[in-house]
Amino acid sequence: MLPTTTSQSCDRARIPAPRRAHRPYIVFAAAVWIVGIAFGVRALQRFESAPGAVGLTPAEWPAGSQIVREPGRMTLVMLVHPQCSCTVASLTELAEVMERARGRVNAWVLFVQPRSAPHSATWDEAAQLSGVRVGVDPVGAEATRFGALTSGHIVLYDPAGRLLFSGGITAARGHAGENMGRIQLLAMLDATTPTMQRHAVFGCALDRETVPRSASSLESRAAPRPVSAQGRPQPAGAR
Amino acid sequence: MAINKRAAEILRDELQDVYAKTDRMFLWLFIFQWVAAIVLSLVISPYAWAGRNRTLHLHVEIAVFGGLIINLLPIALILLRPGASITRHVVAVTQMLWTAIFVHLTGGRIETHFHIFGSLAFLSFYRDPRVLITATGVVALDHLLLGFYWPESVYGIANPEWWRFLEHAAWVLFEDIVLWLGCRRALLEMRVASVREATLDVSMHQVEQQVAERTAELKTAADRYRNVLENTSAVPWQINRDTCEIVYVAPQLVTAFGLPESAGRTANFLDLLHADDREPFLQFIVQHAAGAARSSAHIDSRIVADDRTLSIRSFLAARDGAVNSTGVYGISIDITQQKKLERDLAQAQKLESIGQLSAGIAHEINTPTQFIGDNVRFLNESMTEVFSVLQGLETRAGTGGVGGDELAKWLALADVAYLREEIPKALSQSLEGVARISKIVGAMKEFSHPAIESTPHDLNRAIASTITVASNEWKYVADMHTDFDAALPPVTVMPGAFNQVILNILVNAAHAIAEANAGKPGARGAISVSTCKIDDWAEVRIQDSGTGIPEKIRDRIFDPFFTTKPVGKGTGQGLAIAHDVIVNKHKGTIAIETAPGQGTTFVIRIPIAGDEATATIAA
Numbered sequence: 001m002l003p004t005t006t007s008q009s010c011d012r013a014r015i016p017a018p019r020r021a022h023r024p025y026i027v028f029a030a031a032v033w034i035v036g037i038a039f040g041v042r043a044l045q046r047f048e049s050a051p052g053a054v055g056l057t058p059a060e061w062p063a064g065s066q067i068v069r070e071p072g073r074m075t076l077v078m079l080v081h082p083q084c085s086c087t088v089a090s091l092t093e094l095a096e097v098m099e100r101a102r103g104r105v106n107a108w109v110l111f112v113q114p115r116s117a118p119h120s121a122t123w124d125e126a127a128q129l130s131g132v133r134v135g136v137d138p139v140g141a142e143a144t145r146f147g148a149l150t151s152g153h154i155v156l157y158d159p160a161g162r163l164l165f166s167g168g169i170t171a172a173r174g175h176a177g178e179n180m181g182r183i184q185l186l187a188m189l190d191a192t193t194p195t196m197q198r199h200a201v202f203g204c205a206l207d208r209e210t211v212p213r214s215a216s217s218l219e220s221r222a223a224p225r226p227v228s229a230q231g232r233p234q235p236a237g238a239r
Numbered sequence: 240m241a242i243n244k245r246a247a248e249i250l251r252d253e254l255q256d257v258y259a260k261t262d263r264m265f266l267w268l269f270i271f272q273w274v275a276a277i278v279l280s281l282v283i284s285p286y287a288w289a290g291r292n293r294t295l296h297l298h299v300e301i302a303v304f305g306g307l308i309i310n311l312l313p314i315a316l317i318l319l320r321p322g323a324s325i326t327r328h329v330v331a332v333t334q335m336l337w338t339a340i341f342v343h344l345t346g347g348r349i350e351t352h353f354h355i356f357g358s359l360a361f362l363s364f365y366r367d368p369r370v371l372i373t374a375t376g377v378v379a380l381d382h383l384l385l386g387f388y389w390p391e392s393v394y395g396i397a398n399p400e401w402w403r404f405l406e407h408a409a410w411v412l413f414e415d416i417v418l419w420l421g422c423r424r425a426l427l428e429m430r431v432a433s434v435r436e437a438t439l440d441v442s443m444h445q446v447e448q449q450v451a452e453r454t455a456e457l458k459t460a461a462d463r464y465r466n467v468l469e470n471t472s473a474v475p476w477q478i479n480r481d482t483c484e485i486v487y488v489a490p491q492l493v494t495a496f497g498l499p500e501s502a503g504r505t506a507n508f509l510d511l512l513h514a515d516d517r518e519p520f521l522q523f524i525v526q527h528a529a530g531a532a533r534s535s536a537h538i539d540s541r542i543v544a545d546d547r548t549l550s551i552r553s554f555l556a557a558r559d560g561a562v563n564s565t566g567v568y569g570i571s572i573d574i575t576q577q578k579k580l581e582r583d584l585a586q587a588q589k590l591e592s593i594g595q596l597s598a599g600i601a602h603e604i605n606t607p608t609q610f611i612g613d614n615v616r617f618l619n620e621s622m623t624e625v626f627s628v629l630q631g632l633e634t635r636a637g638t639g640g641v642g643g644d645e646l647a648k649w650l651a652l653a654d655v656a657y658l659r660e661e662i663p664k665a666l667s668q669s670l671e672g673v674a675r676i677s678k679i680v681g682a683m684k685e686f687s688h689p690a691i692e693s694t695p696h697d698l699n700r701a702i703a704s705t706i707t708v709a710s711n712e713w714k715y716v717a718d719m720h721t722d723f724d725a726a727l728p729p730v731t732v733m734p735g736a737f738n739q740v741i742l743n744i745l746v747n748a749a750h751a752i753a754e755a756n757a758g759k760p761g762a763r764g765a766i767s768v769s770t771c772k773i774d775d776w777a778e779v780r781i782q783d784s785g786t787g788i789p790e791k792i793r794d795r796i797f798d799p800f801f802t803t804k805p806v807g808k809g810t811g812q813g814l815a816i817a818h819d820v821i822v823n824k825h826k827g828t829i830a831i832e833t834a835p836g837q838g839t840t841f842v843i844r845i846p847i848a849g850d851e852a853t854a855t856i857a858a
Binding site for chain 2: 029083171
């Protein structure tokens with residue numbers, strides 16, 4: 001006859017599972033496993049947290065820049081490597097920044113790549129960002145002017161041409177999410193901090209071979225060809 | 240108590256099964272995640288670039304080799320220690336590590352963090368809340384360590400509060416609680432089910448135990464019966480009631496009946512029997528198998544084995560109770576010795592009867608013999624006197640003759656007148672005595688007819704002879720009245736056996752009359768013997784005026800060795816033999832009409848044409 005009170009029966013039926021002593025080889029294997037994982041984590045952490053190289057960013061808007069500043073608006077320029085997967089995270093953060101800027105900034109994403117090179121997926125992603133214009137820096141002249149050596153490097157200048165921020169806006173390579181770089185950049189946009197801010201840049205190295213060694217050579221290079229926010233080339237008159 | 244113990248065993252087994260199955264699920268999940276991670280890394284970040292130079296991205300290496308390493312231990316444990324506690328805890332740790340890998344591969348996307356919650360749901364399949372705690376501990380430890388060493392990577396700021404890891408862990412714990420409730424409910428249902436199954440198991444075990452005990456008892460009983468049945472001289476069998484084909488026959492058939500080994504392989508029971516007995520046996524089976532089995536239903540048959548013939552008696556024991564079964568059970572016993580004993584007993588009984596009658600018969604013969612002797616002696620003396628007279632006359636005749644006076648003197652001397660009167664009487668009496676002796680001897684001869692085969696006989700004459708033979712038994716106590724049907728045709732009987740029956744009944748009648756008239760000097764009873772023909776039957780009625788038969792013993796009077804007579808006067812075989820002779824040997828009937836103090840009438844009916852005619856009529 002079945003019991004009518006199930007809880008009592010269940011209590012009586014409760015029985016601890018048999019415990020078996022772990023054999024030494026399991027303990028040894030687990031130890032080796034943990035050590036292996038620790039090495040992997042360490043390698044990953046070192047890779048992702050290693051900042052890229054950063055050049056000298058001029059404190060005033062470089063006169064040779066082909067980018068046209070707009071009166072009364074801050075100017076933001078991000079230099080990126082077209083194939084750098086880490087830059088996707090930077091673009092994600094840039095989207096967040098642009099959302100917060102609400103039209104107060106004139107933003108450019110320049111791809112350091114030959115003009116004839118096909119657009120990468122990163123280009124398309126950048127072109128989708130609101131309020132951002134995408135262009136090509138075919139010989140890396142702009143990157144050189146702004147001291148950008150690592151993909152995802154952002155420079156922000158106020159309407160008067162003074163440098164407000166220089167660095168990356170991710171916490172690690174290819175790592176999206178809240179980070180000090182983005183916080184600092186937003187603080188400068190909001191003008192809540194008076195001093196210029198810098199932050200490490202995490203990403204792939206830009207194509208240095210295209211970067212000229214002198215300003216003259218820089219001048220001889222073709223100017224970047226700005227494109228619209230939708231990624232379409234703009235006529236020269238629109239600059 | 241047994242139910243609780245069994246329920247605990249069932250629950251443990253069920254949980255072990257759940258653990259092992261979930262282990263196998265994770266085995267495939269780990270492999271899938273490994274492949275997915277490799278594909279994801281190749282799609283998202285195949286290369287790390289340095290200008291125009293590219294190298295394989297560390298994420299790819301982590302996906303391939305890191306994924307392989309973190310999968311190795313749990314997969315090994317799943318294969319080697321499925322269901323073990325260590326296995327599922329390692330699985331929990333591994334699954335959390337996979338979350339970390341995917342988070343890194345996807346650039347820390349918020350959406351990827353949902354992998355944690357999906358993983359916890361998968362881990363809840365173990366129905367072991369401790370596994371959830373392990374997984375949650377890994378998450379908390381990860382955030383704690385990263386909070387110390389690389390806080391920006393998880394919190395986005397350089398100096399987070401120390402308890403920030405607890406905030407993240409709390410959300411995981413929130414899901415843990417939900418999953419724990421689910422586990423608890425599932426465990427509760429498993430426990431209820433285990434108790435239910437244990438109850439069934441215990442009941443089934445008890446039933447099986449009872450079945451085993453009953454089966455053992457049945458086997459013991461069957462062995463006992465088999466030992467009894469197969470170690471006796473009786474031979475049980477089962478045959479087809481329509482064809483007599485043997486379904487089963489006890490192995491002692493050969494030994495019990497002394498048959499050749501080949502008899503044990505006989506397929507049909509009829510083949511064992513004498514050719515003349517097969518059809519009667521088949522008819523017997525067909526006739527009795529259709530109705531309710533009676534233990535008294537039996538048939539005697541013969542078996543011819545080698546150079547001897549043995550008699551068996553087969554009893555129809557029972558019909559097979561199975562539906563549509565055509566089998567019948569029976570048993571056969573060797574009655575060869577019994578038949579011989581019966582014959583010997585009948586002969587002994589006959590000799591006993593003759594012995595008992597011998598004194599009376601001797602007396603019957605002695606009386607005429609005595610007076611025959613007296614008469615012969617008288618004749619001898621008379622003839623001596625006659626011869627002396629004749630010799631004197633012969634002498635006188637040689638010397639001149641004898642005168643009338645002298646002759647009268649000689650005749651007077653010889654008392655010729657007396658002799659002339661008595662000698663004829665003496666001769667007549669002697670002849671009568673010789674006739675009486677001749678009659679008794681003839682009756683004795685007829686009574687002791689040696690024929691054992693049934694042949695047509697004059698029943699009236701046979702009965703009269705027996706009455707004569709037994710006259711010394713009844714003539715002192717009763718008057719004999721006979722009423723024989725002169726129209727009675729010859730009746731097919733075994734004369735010796737039939738006479739024995741009549742004798743036994745007459746002797747019993749005389750004894751009953753003597754008992755009834757005991758203490759009544761001069762009182763005489765009466766015995767009436769009559770015959771008549773009724774259809775195809777001859778009826779013999781023997782009536783006495785004796786004591787009658789009490790009600791309580793009427794059913795036993797034909798039983799062997801049953802007698803009410805004092806020791807030495809009766810053996811209890813008389814009526815038993817009478818019943819056997821009339822019923823079994825002549826296929827007739829024997830009945831009694833009696834009342835205490837009113838005497839007894841035995842009514843015997845025998846088919847005039849014999850047994851075969853009766854069988855024909857009955858058919």
